[in-house]
Amino acid sequence: MTGPRLTPLSASLPSTVPFVGPEAQERARGRPFRARLGANESVFGPSPAAIEAMERAAAQVWMYGDPENHDLRHALAGRHGVKPENIVVGEGIDGLLGYLVRLLVAPGDPVVTSAGAYPTFNYHVAGYGGVLHTVPYRDDREDALALAEKAREVDAKLVYLANPDNPMGTWLSAGEIAAMLEALPESTLLVLDEAYVEFAPEGTAPPIDAGDPRLIRMRTFSKAHGMAGARVGYAIGEAGLIAAFDKVRNHFGVGRIAQEGALAALGDKRHLAWVIAEVERARARIGEIARENGLTPLPSATNFVTIDCGGDGDFARAVLKGLIARDVFVRMPFVAPQDRCIRVTAGRPADLDIFAEALPGALADARRG
Amino acid sequence: MTGPRLTPLSASLPSTVPFVGPEAQERARGRPFRARLGANESVFGPSPAAIEAMERAAAQVWMYGDPENHDLRHALAGRHGVKPENIVVGEGIDGLLGYLVRLLVAPGDPVVTSAGAYPTFNYHVAGYGGVLHTVPYRDDREDALALAEKAREVDAKLVYLANPDNPMGTWLSAGEIAAMLEALPESTLLVLDEAYVEFAPEGTAPPIDAGDPRLIRMRTFSKAHGMAGARVGYAIGEAGLIAAFDKVRNHFGVGRIAQEGALAALGDKRHLAWVIAEVERARARIGEIARENGLTPLPSATNFVTIDCGGDGDFARAVLKGLIARDVFVRMPFVAPQDRCIRVTAGRPADLDIFAEALPGALADARRG
Numbered sequence: 211m212t213g214p215r216l217t218p219l220s221a222s223l224p225s226t227v228p229f230v231g232p233e234a235q236e237r238a239r240g241r242p243f244r245a246r247l248g249a250n251e252s253v254f255g256p257s258p259a260a261i262e263a264m265e266r267a268a269a270q271v272w273m274y275g276d277p278e279n280h281d282l283r284h285a286l287a288g289r290h291g292v293k294p295e296n297i298v299v300g301e302g303i304d305g306l307l308g309y310l311v312r313l314l315v316a317p318g319d320p321v322v323t324s325a326g327a328y329p330t331f332n333y334h335v336a337g338y339g340g341v342l343h344t345v346p347y348r349d350d351r352e353d354a355l356a357l358a359e360k361a362r363e364v365d366a367k368l369v370y371l372a373n374p375d376n377p378m379g380t381w382l383s384a385g386e387i388a389a390m391l392e393a394l395p396e397s398t399l400l401v402l403d404e405a406y407v408e409f410a411p412e413g414t415a416p417p418i419d420a421g422d423p424r425l426i427r428m429r430t431f432s433k434a435h436g437m438a439g440a441r442v443g444y445a446i447g448e449a450g451l452i453a454a455f456d457k458v459r460n461h462f463g464v465g466r467i468a469q470e471g472a473l474a475a476l477g478d479k480r481h482l483a484w485v486i487a488e489v490e491r492a493r494a495r496i497g498e499i500a501r502e503n504g505l506t507p508l509p510s511a512t513n514f515v516t517i518d519c520g521g522d523g524d525f526a527r528a529v530l531k532g533l534i535a536r537d538v539f540v541r542m543p544f545v546a547p548q549d550r551c552i553r554v555t556a557g558r559p560a561d562l563d564i565f566a567e568a569l570p571g572a573l574a575d576a577r578r579g
Numbered sequence: 580m581t582g583p584r585l586t587p588l589s590a591s592l593p594s595t596v597p598f599v600g601p602e603a604q605e606r607a608r609g610r611p612f613r614a615r616l617g618a619n620e621s622v623f624g625p626s627p628a629a630i631e632a633m634e635r636a637a638a639q640v641w642m643y644g645d646p647e648n649h650d651l652r653h654a655l656a657g658r659h660g661v662k663p664e665n666i667v668v669g670e671g672i673d674g675l676l677g678y679l680v681r682l683l684v685a686p687g688d689p690v691v692t693s694a695g696a697y698p699t700f701n702y703h704v705a706g707y708g709g710v711l712h713t714v715p716y717r718d719d720r721e722d723a724l725a726l727a728e729k730a731r732e733v734d735a736k737l738v739y740l741a742n743p744d745n746p747m748g749t750w751l752s753a754g755e756i757a758a759m760l761e762a763l764p765e766s767t768l769l770v771l772d773e774a775y776v777e778f779a780p781e782g783t784a785p786p787i788d789a790g791d792p793r794l795i796r797m798r799t800f801s802k803a804h805g806m807a808g809a810r811v812g813y814a815i816g817e818a819g820l821i822a823a824f825d826k827v828r829n830h831f832g833v834g835r836i837a838q839e840g841a842l843a844a845l846g847d848k849r850h851l852a853w854v855i856a857e858v859e860r861a862r863a864r865i866g867e868i869a870r871e872n873g874l875t876p877l878p879s880a881t882n883f884v885t886i887d888c889g890g891d892g893d894f895a896r897a898v899l900k901g902l903i904a905r906d907v908f909v910r911m912p913f914v915a916p917q918d919r920c921i922r923v924t925a926g927r928p929a930d931l932d933i934f935a936e937a938l939p940g941a942l943a944d945a946r947r948g
Contacts, residue, residue: 213792214768214820215736217685225825233645252641261637264836268633271840272624272805273615276602301670305829316586337827367584399583423582436641439835451583456594458706460674466808467633467836471640 219317219339228329232539241537245564247555248539250376250406250514252436254488254558256471257481260437263474267467275466282473286444289476295449296420299472301463303405303428303443308334309459310401310426310445311368315340320364324352326377326545328403331370340368347548350508350516351380358393365395372403374410377543377553379510384416391416391424399451402427405443408434408482409489410511423448433513434485435475440468489513492556499566503573513556516548523549525576532572538565588686588708597698601908610906614933616924617908619745619775619883621805623857623927625840626850629806632843636836644835651842655813658845664818665789668841670832672774672797672812677703678828679770679795679814680737684709689733693721695746695914697772700739709737716917719877719885720749727762734764741772743779746912746922748879753785760785760793768820771796774812777803777851778858779880792817802882803854804844809837858882861925868935872942882925885917892918894945901941907934 232249236242246253255261279299287294300306307330315321317339323331325344335342343364345356352375361369371390374381382390387402394400404427407415418427426447432438442464445452475481496515497507506518519526523546530542530552542552554565601618605611615622624630648668656663669675676699684690686708692700694713704711712733714725721744730738740759743750751759756771763769773796776784787796795816801807811833814821844850865884866876875887888895892915899911899921911921923934 213766213817214683214795215766216682216823217688219685220682220823220826223826225822227646227825227830229646229830231643231646233649234647237649246642249643251643255638255641261640264637264640265634267808268630268637268836268840269624271630271633271808272621274600274618274620274801274807275810277596277598277600278603280602280606301829301832304831308829313585313589314583316588319586397582397584426583432643438643438831439636439640441644441832441834448582453594454585454589456596457589457592460670460677461596461598462673462807463670463810463832465810465834465837467637468834471637 223337228333235534235539243539244537245557245561246539247557247561247565248541250433250512250555251438252433252485252513253555253561254436254485256436257475257478259478259481260435260471260475264467264471267470271466273466274462275464275469277461279464279469282469285473285476290418290446292418292420292446293449296446296452297444298452298455298459299442299444299464300455300459301443302432302441303403303430304330305441305463306428306443306445307331307401309455311335311338311340312458313454314367314399320366321368321370322357322361322364322366323370324357326548327352327370328372328376329543347378350378350548351375352382354382354386354390355393358390361398362395366398368399368401369394370401370403372405373414374406374511376406376512377516378548379508379512379514379516381410381414381511384413387416394424396424398424400425404428405430405433406512409486409513414511418446420446421448423451426451431472431475434482435472436485437471437475440471442468442472489556492562495562496554496556499562499569503569508551514553515556516551516553518551521550526550526552528576528579529572532575533568536568536572538568592706597702604903604908612908613906614926614930615908616926616930616934617910619802619881619924620807621802621854621882622924622930623805623854625805626844626847628847628850629804629840629844633836633840636839640835642835643831644833644838646830648833648838651838654842654845659787659815661787661789661815662818665815665821666813667821667824667828668811668813668833669824669828670812671801671810672772672799673699674810674832675797675812675814676700676770678824680704680707680709681827682823683736683768689735690737690739691726691730691733691735692739693726695917696721696739697741697745698912716747719747719917720744721751723751723755723759724762727759730767731764735767737768737770738763739770739772741774742783743775743880745775745881746885747917748877748881748883748885750779750783750880753782756785763793765793767793769794773797774799774802775881778855778882783880787815789815790817792820795820800841800844803851804841805854806840806844809840811837811841858925861931864931865923865925868931868938872938877920883922884925885920885922887920890919895919895921897945897948898941901944902937905937905941907937
């Protein structure tokens with residue numbers, strides 16, 4: 211019996227889970243984490259209005275969600291001063307990145323990103339047979355002009371930039387993004403992942419020109435809006451490119467509860483402002499804790515702080531291990547030389563108390579080797 | 580400015596929405612439907628336990644859902660007497676069909692289905708460049724042996740069969756499915772879409788042999804479990820094939836609320852039994868209404884009844900139009916010669932009262948031409 215015949219491309223791909231969930235770690239450990247600070251979720255939760263909308267939608271879940279995501283798209287268009295035709299809603303930025311790569315990348319096509327940037331983007335590129343070219347970080351920030359130069363060199367169809375950046379937390383100014391766009395070849399599309407942009411200082415996001423065919427921007431309800439488990443992301447771009455998503459997307463993929471929740475979250479500006487203020491406080495506190503322990507926090511425009519542990523990758527891994535052993539879920543999604551760092555999500559005061567209590571022991575263990 | 584360069588395959592695809600949602604029709608009409616009987620949703624709603632679980636999960640939605648869908652997969656494995664490794668959970672059967680086609684179908688690869696069967700499957704096949712070969716229905720049922728013969732003739736990688744069938748509502752016996760499997764080439768995979776199987780008589784679903792690499796079965800929480808808007812489907816198959824989904828799937832695609840709701844729904848056998856009994860009653864009532872109006876209801880093992888309007892496609896389309904004008908949402912997702920039919924979802928008594936009231940006028944209009 212020969213069994214199903216995978217395509218040569220599918221057969222060549224590994225069966226992986228890009229990020230192991232904290233639940234899997236908890237099952238393996240046999241006990242829960244005390245602080246969940248590893249996935250840059252918003253521990254401050256969704257807007258009460260969003261919770262109420264989702265609770266209300268639960269009994270209505272026998273109905274498919276609107277496949278056109280009409281109300282949410284129109285509300286987002288109003289918020290961003292673009293047309294609904296400039297917006298596509300999808301199953302998180304992860305889902306939208308998959309569709310975008312599928313639309314643009316055939317086997318062998320060149321794609322550019324930073325070495326150590328978002329693994330799920332790389333997963334999609336590999337999944338469609340694209341060839342990934344990388345550029346190193348410069349001073350722990352994405353190197354926009356080097357990315358543009360590499361895109362020109364390899365004639366990239368797509369170049370990925372997260373601003374603010376994950377996993378470093380650092381950011382570029384709107385001016386730097388604009389300069390990068392100017393430096394890009396005309397037929398290279400910049401996918402600007404702005405998952406964390408609500409946490410960034412004014413002047414981080416370039417003004418939105420939805421008519422620009424060189425740029426597609428990704429936004430999400432998973433971070434500042436505290437709805438990671440609802441899976442709602444959206445892309446803003448030129449209408450022709452946005453319409454192309456209808457060629458390939460799972461039209462009913464964003465369900466009714468998710469759409470209702472996102473719509474309500476969008477309307478609650480007060481909650482968003484509160485979350486952003488709490489995240490600022492938490493970033494400062496994480497910085498203090500790091501410094502008290504002789505470590506260096508990197509500047510952050512996100513809801514996490516990347517901490518330079520001052521050693522090599524093995525040392526940082528040992529610190530991570532010590533924190534996890536002390537029931538603190540954190541991650542270290544870096545490649546060298548950024549793997550000297552660990553990444554800690556902005557938590558509530560009680561979460562950060564636990565982190566503060568665990569860190570000295572984790573460091574002592576790591577120093578003992 | 581040249582703009583983004585779509586792949587030749589993507590460029591060749593139309594930008595479509597396979598099913599226009601009732602919400603879009605309501606927006607165009609400027610008023611809501613009085614009865615929502617067009618999408619085979621379960622108007623009887625989800626289990627109260629599922630509603631409660633989803634309400635509870637709403638406040639926890641700041642956390643990503645478990646990317647391994649561990650608890651739900653384990654519960655499903657227990658229910659079906661297979662191992663968790665035989666089950667993959669995805670964003671509805673629609674999402675899983677997309678992943679399956681992507682895994683198996685490269686441009687030019689042959690795929691077999693019935694003419695007039697599930698359009699979203701065809702959408703995925705076209706989307707990955709597969710070549711669709713079709714076989715006509717026979718006596719308004721899928722022709723299993725003709726499908727197997729066609730699969731052999733074209734050396735199909737994949738053959739699709741829905742049992743019970745959508746849009747006809749008819750079904751094959753487990754014995755007919757077993758005979759079809761025996762007639763298939765060894766390296767053709769049968770994707771058996773059992774979205775409606777909970778409504779079918781005993782002996783419709785063949786026994787589950789999860790070790791059989793020739794067969795993958797699709798199940799869903801969208802129909803009998805009343806959770807269409809949550810987007811949870813699953814596939815049961817041989818462990819190696821199931822593991823291959825990890826090569827391509829959106830790992831965080833099934834959110835926290837959806838997973839919690841599905842798990843609770845699975846545990847509520849009483850609600851499921853009640854829904855099935857209500858659907859049986861509704862099917863009988865739809866049959867009566869059809870006959871009272873001189874039309875012929877087809878036998879159904881699903882939560883809808885296909886009604887033969889007794890004329891040609893134009894006549895059935897006119898009946899459909901008359902029903903929609905009378906604020907009854909129904910659909911006519913058929914190709915000739917099945918397009919003499921309309922399809923009516925099993926509704927609550929009040930829904931069917933509205934249908935009964937609207938049908939005579941719709942028929943009179945259609946007969947006037």
